Amino acid sequence: xxxxxxxxxxxxxxxxxxxxxxxxxxxxxxxxxxxxxxxxxxxxxxxxxxxxxxxxxxxxxxxxxxxxxxxxxxxxxxxxxxxxxxxxxxxxxxxxxxxxxxxxxxxxxxxxxxxxxxxxxxxxxxxxxxxxxxxxxxxxxxxxxxxxxxxxxxxxxxxxxxxxxxxxxxxxxxxxxxxxxxxxxxxxxxxxxxxxx
Numbered sequence: 001x002x003x004x005x006x007x008x009x010x011x012x013x014x015x016x017x018x019x020x021x022x023x024x025x026x027x028x029x030x031x032x033x034x035x036x037x038x039x040x041x042x043x044x045x046x047x048x049x050x051x052x053x054x055x056x057x058x059x060x061x062x063x064x065x066x067x068x069x070x071x072x073x074x075x076x077x078x079x080x081x082x083x084x085x086x087x088x089x090x091x092x093x094x095x096x097x098x099x100x101x102x103x104x105x106x107x108x109x110x111x112x113x114x115x116x117x118x119x120x121x122x123x124x125x126x127x128x129x130x131x132x133x134x135x136x137x138x139x140x141x142x143x144x145x146x147x148x149x150x151x152x153x154x155x156x157x158x159x160x161x162x163x164x165x166x167x168x169x170x171x172x173x174x175x176x177x178x179x180x181x182x183x184x185x186x187x188x189x190x191x192x193x194x195x196x197x
Contacts, residue, residue: 048074049196053092054163057193062185063088078182086174086182088189093167101140104167105160109134109143120169124149139163139195155179159190164197 046059053072059065065076068089075089098104107119112126127146134143140161147154152175159170170193172186 050074050090050092051196052165053168054165054196055090055092055161055168055193056196057090057189060185060189060192063189078185081178081181084175084178086172086178088172088186089170090193091169091171093169095166098167101160101162101167104162105141108158108160108169109141109145112145118147127153137161137190140168142190157183157186159186161190161193163195168193 047056048059049056062079063076064079064085066087068075070091072093073089073091075087077085077087079085093104098107109129112118112129114126114128116126118124118126125148127148129143129145133145134141137159138161140159142157142159145156145158147156155174155176157172157174157179159168161168161170170190172182172189174182
């Protein structure tokens, strides 16, 4: 079972002093334990630190954390728009699983062909991308891509990031109606990822 390690900033209220921010480190076995602690201690800011894959990120207040059932994957959902919740996740890979960052990019973006199963999943079909959407970001690349899954077309934004230890696949999954509305949240999320030793 993977432990969730987050740096928490708790607002402490005492009768005789003003509120202050105190950083503390805690580990949580389950997301539900974390939610309970957030309410109990009036936690102001969460920072996820993943030493296995070499990154940290502030957890946005709007992100509804979800159990993924996979130690490599961390993420959640964005608040519902019209009854539709979009998903965001980070999946980490050991660098040894790919020949290079270019190979990683080929598997997740550039090597996929329209109408075929994706190179990363037998359950998804590749519906395309506009090569003009592929652009460089801090420590990697990002691109809008389209996939077909369970008889629905999804608009995705993938960010592929290289840390000192790993490759990260940061994925935003949306419907055609919610993609543009929630894309700024994904951009904020990706911009908040920092590399750690």
